[in-house]
Amino acid sequence: MQSIMKLRQVRKAYTTGTVTFEALRGINLMVNRGEFIAVVGPSGSGKSTLMNIMGCLDIPTSGEYRFENQLVNSLSPNQLADIRNRKVGFVFQAFNLLPYATTYENVEIPLLFAKVSGRKRKQRITELLARLGLADKAANKPTELSGGEMQRVAIARALANEPDVILADEPTGNLDSASGAEIVNIFRELWQSGKTVIVISHDVSIAEHAERIVRLKDGLIETNGDLSREQPASGTDNQSLS
Amino acid sequence: MNPALSIKQFLNDMRRQKLRTMLTMFGIFWGTCAIVLLFAFGKGMTEAQLKSQKGLGENIGIFWPGITSREYKGLASGRRIRPSEDDVLLIKSKATTLARISPEYSRWNVPMKYGKNTTIRNVVGVWPEFSQMRNLIPDYGSRFLNETDMAAKRRVVFIGNRLKDDLFGDEEAVGETVLINGVPFTVIGVMKTKRQDSSYNGRDARKAFIPSSTFKTMYSRRYLNDFVAQCKPELTMEIARQEIFEILGAKYRFDPTDEEALAVWDITKGFAFLKTFFLAFRMFLLGIGIATLITGGIGVSNIMNVVLEERTKEIGIKMALGARKSHILTQFVFETLLITGVGGIFGFLFAYTVVSVFPMFNLEDYVGIPTVDIWGGVGVVLLLGIVGLVAGVFPARRAANLQPVQALKLF
Ligand SMILES: Nc1ncnc2c1ncn2[C@@H]1O[C@H](COP(=O)(O)OP(=O)(O)OP(=O)(O)O)[C@@H](O)[C@H]1O
Ligand SMILES: [Mg+2]
Numbered sequence: 012m013q014s015i016m017k018l019r020q021v022r023k024a025y026t027t028g029t030v031t032f033e034a035l036r037g038i039n040l041m042v043n044r045g046e047f048i049a050v051v052g053p054s055g056s057g058k059s060t061l062m063n064i065m066g067c068l069d070i071p072t073s074g075e076y077r078f079e080n081q082l083v084n085s086l087s088p089n090q091l092a093d094i095r096n097r098k099v100g101f102v103f104q105a106f107n108l109l110p111y112a113t114t115y116e117n118v119e120i121p122l123l124f125a126k127v128s129g130r131k132r133k134q135r136i137t138e139l140l141a142r143l144g145l146a147d148k149a150a151n152k153p154t155e156l157s158g159g160e161m162q163r164v165a166i167a168r169a170l171a172n173e174p175d176v177i178l179a180d181e182p183t184g185n186l187d188s189a190s191g192a193e194i195v196n197i198f199r200e201l202w203q204s205g206k207t208v209i210v211i212s213h214d215v216s217i218a219e220h221a222e223r224i225v226r227l228k229d230g231l232i233e234t235n236g237d238l239s240r241e242q243p244a245s246g247t248d249n250q251s252l253s
Numbered sequence: 254m255n256p257a258l259s260i261k262q263f264l265n266d267m268r269r270q271k272l273r274t275m276l277t278m279f280g281i282f283w284g285t286c287a288i289v290l291l292f293a294f295g296k297g298m299t300e301a302q303l304k305s306q307k308g309l310g311e312n313i314g315i316f317w318p319g320i321t322s323r324e325y326k327g328l329a330s331g332r333r334i335r336p337s338e339d340d341v342l343l344i345k346s347k348a349t350t351l352a353r354i355s356p357e358y359s360r361w362n363v364p365m366k367y368g369k370n371t372t373i374r375n376v377v378g379v380w381p382e383f384s385q386m387r388n389l390i391p392d393y394g395s396r397f398l399n400e401t402d403m404a405a406k407r408r409v410v411f412i413g414n415r416l417k418d419d420l421f422g423d424e425e426a427v428g429e430t431v432l433i434n435g436v437p438f439t440v441i442g443v444m445k446t447k448r449q450d451s452s453y454n455g456r457d458a459r460k461a462f463i464p465s466s467t468f469k470t471m472y473s474r475r476y477l478n479d480f481v482a483q484c485k486p487e488l489t490m491e492i493a494r495q496e497i498f499e500i501l502g503a504k505y506r507f508d509p510t511d512e513e514a515l516a517v518w519d520i521t522k523g524f525a526f527l528k529t530f531f532l533a534f535r536m537f538l539l540g541i542g543i544a545t546l547i548t549g550g551i552g553v554s555n556i557m558n559v560v561l562e563e564r565t566k567e568i569g570i571k572m573a574l575g576a577r578k579s580h581i582l583t584q585f586v587f588e589t590l591l592i593t594g595v596g597g598i599f600g601f602l603f604a605y606t607v608v609s610v611f612p613m614f615n616l617e618d619y620v621g622i623p624t625v626d627i628w629g630g631v632g633v634v635l636l637l638g639i640v641g642l643v644a645g646v647f648p649a650r651r652a653a654n655l656q657p658v659q660a661l662k663l664f
Contacts, residue, residue, distance in 0.1 A: 068573055068657040089577050095657075096575020107570045107661075124575040168574065 015175065015207055016042040016065055021074035023060050023230075034060040036230040037074070042209065044175070047202040049218045050211045052227035058211045059180055061227065065209065066101055066178045067094045096124050100169025102179035106161040108153040114140065114164050115149040121171040139167040143197070159190030166197055176207045183214050195220065263588050277556050278596040280549030281637070285600025288542030288633055293608045293623035295538050299531040301448075301621025308449030308457075309520055310387045310483070312352070314490045315453060316497065317479045317516040325508040334505050334514050335476040338465060344482070347500050350493040352483045355380035358468045359454055359478040365461065366432040367420040374416055375454060376433060376461045377478075378468020384411075386483045388447060389457060395427045395442035398464050402441075406466045410438040415458035417443045433461065436471065453479075453518070490521045546640050553592055553644035557585060561648045568652050569660030578653040585652055589645025590638070597637040601630065 023035040034057045042048065042065075050058050063069040064076060067083060070091075076083045078094060086094070095101075108117050115136055122132045140146050143163045153161055162182060169177060179198065183191035191214060199220050202208045210217050218224055226234040318335040321328075341356040348354070358378035365372050383389065384397035389411070391397050402409050410431065417426045426440045438461075449456055468474070484493035494517055495509065502509035561568075568581055608623045 063658050066573075068661070092572065092575050092577045095573060101573050103661075107566075107573070109567060109570065120571065121574045124571075124577070124580060172575075 013044045014041050015044045015079060016040070017075075017077040017080075018065075018071075019075040021061075021064065021071045021076055023057070023064065023069070024072045034230055035064075035071070038230075038232060040225065040232065040235070042207065044207055045202075045205055046207055046209075047199075047220065047222045048209045048225055049221035049223070050209065050225045050227065051213070051218060052233070056227040057230045058227055060230075062178055062180050062209070062211055066099045066176075067091045068101075092124075096121055097172045098174050099176045099178055100166075100171075100174040102162070102165050102169050102177065102182045104181040104184040106153070106158075106165045106185070108161055108164055108168075110153055113150050113152055114145055114156070114167075117153070117164055118168045118171055121168060125172050127172075135171065136167075139170055143167045157190070158186045159193055162186060162190070162194050163197070166194070170201075174206075176209065177201055179208075179210045179212075181211050181213065183212065183217070192216065263591055273556050273559065274592065277549065277552040278592055278599075280552045281546070281593050281596030281640075282600040282603070284542060284546030284549045285597045285633055285637060286604045287545050288539065288636070289601055289604035289625060289629065290607060290623070291538035291542050292535065292629045293604065293625050294621075295531070295535040296626065296629075297621035297623035299528075299535070299621075300624075302450075302527055302531065303524070304448055308388060308447045309451050310481070312486060312490060313386050313481055313483045313520055314494055315479055315481050315518045315520070317518075318476065319513050319515040321507045321511055322513040323508050323511045325511070326506055328506055332505075332507070334501070334507060336480060336501065336515070337476055338469065340501060340504065341477070341480050343504065344480075344497055344500050348482075348493070348496050350484055350488050350496045352485045353382040353386050354480060354482045355383040355386060356465050356477045356480045357383070358465060358472070358474055360468075360472060361454075363434055363461070364432075365416075365420065367429065370420050370422075372416070372419045374419075374459055374461060376463060376468070377454075378463050378465040380465055383462070383481065386481055387457065388449075389462065390445040390447065391442040392445040397442055398462065402464045403466050406470055407464060408436060408438045408467060409441045409463065411442040411444065411462040412440060413444045413456070413458040413460050414446050415456070416461060419459075431461075433463075434471070438463065451520070451523070490519045494519060543636070546636060549596070550593075550640035550644040553589055553641065554647060556592070557589055557645055557648035558651075560588070561585070561652050564652070565655065565660050568655055569657055569662075572655070572657035572660060581653040582646075582649045585649030586642065586645040589649075590641045593637050593641035593644070597633070601633060 018038050018040040021035055021038040021040075022033060024031050024033045026032075038061060050061065052058055060069070064071055065078075067078065067086075070076075070084060078098070083091070083094075109120070112120075118136045118139060119132055122135060127135070136149075137146075140149055143166060145160065145163055145167065148156060148160060148164075153164070156164065162185075166177075166182075177198070182198070183194050186194065195214070195216050198208050198210060198217070202220075210221070212218065223236065224234070225232060316336065318333060321330050321332045321334060324330050336356075338356045341354055344351070345354050356379065360376045362373050363376045365374055379398070381398050381400060381403065384391075389397060391411070392414070395411075397411050398409065401407070410433065412420075412426065412431075420426070420431060421429070426443050429440050430437045431440060432438075444457060446458070449458075454460075482493060482497060484490045498509040498511075498514065501507075502511075502514065505514075507514040568576075571581065605625055608625050611623055
């Protein structure tokens with residue numbers, strides 16, 4: 012299978028005052044096109060840090076990160092912005108919708124940055140809203156939506172420019188279990204439609220759907236494998252995940 | 254970025270920061286208003302001053318008899334130099350720096366009579382050129398003295414508008430006969446009202462002007478009271494004065510560099526001073542206006558910094574969605590320009606209204622007519638643009654240079 016992301020000896024250090032803390036301490040990871048990966052691990056293990064680097068929101072302190080064979084470390088801020096705009100879609104735990112903008116306008120933002128023409132934007136947004144069951148919420152502002160609806164708007168927005176990769180950092184963390192299940196389902200469908208999906212989650216149901224689980228601990232990959240290989244440790248897993 | 258969304262966002266920010274935005278806009282409003290008004294009034298006052306200065310004449314010098322202060326070619330100092338009409342003719346024929354020249358005889362306390370009205374005024378005898386030099390403009394339906402009047406020693410008189418009022422009231426004066434020292438003169442012209450704030454021998458409005466030839470015969474005078482010379486517009490009165498001193502110095506044998514041989518009032522000197530004074534005055538006003546605007550600008554910059562703090566998360570979101578630095582930058586600059594623009598436009602309109610209704614208060618005599626000129630407007634717009642840009646660019650650059658992760662972490 013073709014790889015879309017390749018990390019080699021990726022490290023990330025945060026310096027606060029005089030104290031330097033290594034959040035990632037040498038990550039080696041290969042993501043294939045069309046994979047569904049769940050990233051798990053205890054709090055503070057570096058999951059979000061890793062995700063930010065993979066989504067080009069942040070750059071590694073050292074090591075190599077290639078996205079579609081481009082060495083990300085060497086890209087300009089504008090090139091990084093374009094990757095974020097067209098190649099990856101982000102979904103956050105806190106939704107991160109613009110509060111003053113309607114559903115329609117929130118989904119429109121990435122299309123505006125991509126300079127998509129007005130007619131095409133309209134077509135694309137209508138299509139996405141229909142697909143995510145938000146057609147009747149187009150004119151609503153985030154405060155007028157439920158958590159599940161807000162997260163669906165965020166997913167629609169992440170999908171606006173038809174990225175190959177969807178990155179989600181605890182997308183169900185702020186939702187009740189019913190809405191959460193709905194979102195998990197959407198990710199599964201996206202994966203089935205051919206997208207590469209990487210989800211950070213404490214949520215067992217996502218891990219169950221994933222093809223592969225990457226478990227982080229103290230900035231290193233502890234285990235990296237499919238569910239069958241995870242099975243022996245599943246007892247402890249369930250404890251830590253619940 | 255989508256303009257509709259930008260404006261929406263702007264309005265949203267403004268709502269959250271209502272008081273601060275209003276104060277800032279008011280600062281810009283006030284700064285613009287101050288600059289435009291100060292300029293308009295400064296200009297109006299300068300023009301009113303210059304105009305009344307010009308009432309006496311432009312580029313002219315007035316020459317009175319004097320006393321030499323130096324020995325020259327064996328002649329003692331302290332000699333009186335008293336020019337005659339022949340000397341003025343001599344200067345006229347020789348001088349190359351002059352545009353016009355005219356002698357001026359003057360007599361005080363002359364009784365004048367028309368019908369039952371009498372008054373006692375100043376009569377002067379001059380050449381026809383005197384009219385242009387000294388801005389004695391004939392009112393509608395009248396004329397000034399001419400060469401024929403001069404040659405024939407006609408008893409004709411050109412009277413100032415106030416003198417006309419004293420003698421004739423509302424009646425028509427041209428063509429009527431007045432008695433000057435008991436001698437009948439025909440009124441040929443009345444001076445058009447003018448502003449004049451400096452003079453010698455009294456205001457022109459109350460004088461009677463007759464041909465110098467007539468004056469000379471009537472009062473049998475040998476010497477002039479003074480003569481008035483106007484330099485060519487491209488030259489200065491100082492050069493013309495030197496030439497006149499050389500011509501008369503050669504005739505009366507005085508040192509041409511002896512400044513006291515003739516008493517001279519070079520009115521262009523006062524003019525130059527006045528111009529410099531008003532320029533300095535306007536610069537001072539401009540300084541005040543700019544300082545006010547800069548204060549407003551600091552306000553805008555401050556508010557944009559607050560907006561930035563509040564919007565860090567949003568900037569992060571946009572960056573995560575693919576915003577380039579330039580997107581963030583333009584949005585911030587756009588907002589600043591909008592604040593300064595709105596404040597500026599209202600400030601300008603307000604000032605313009607004040608200037609427009611000002612003539613209704615009839616204060617023209619005190620401060621002139623304020624005017625807003627195109628260049629003033631363009632200048633203010635440019636200034637505001639600069640203030641807006643400077644105020645907006647710094648917070649904007651700070652915003653655009655945020656790392657996406659840093660920005661997102663702050664919520
Ligand atoms: N900007 C930062 N400055 C300093 N330390 C940071 C910064 N961001 C993250 N860290 C540290 O790096 C480590 C990894 O953080 P990260 O957010 O990746 O953890 P996580 O696995 O996502 O945890 P959680 O499950 O709680 O979200 C943590 O110890 C955190 O304190
Ligand atoms: Mg995290």
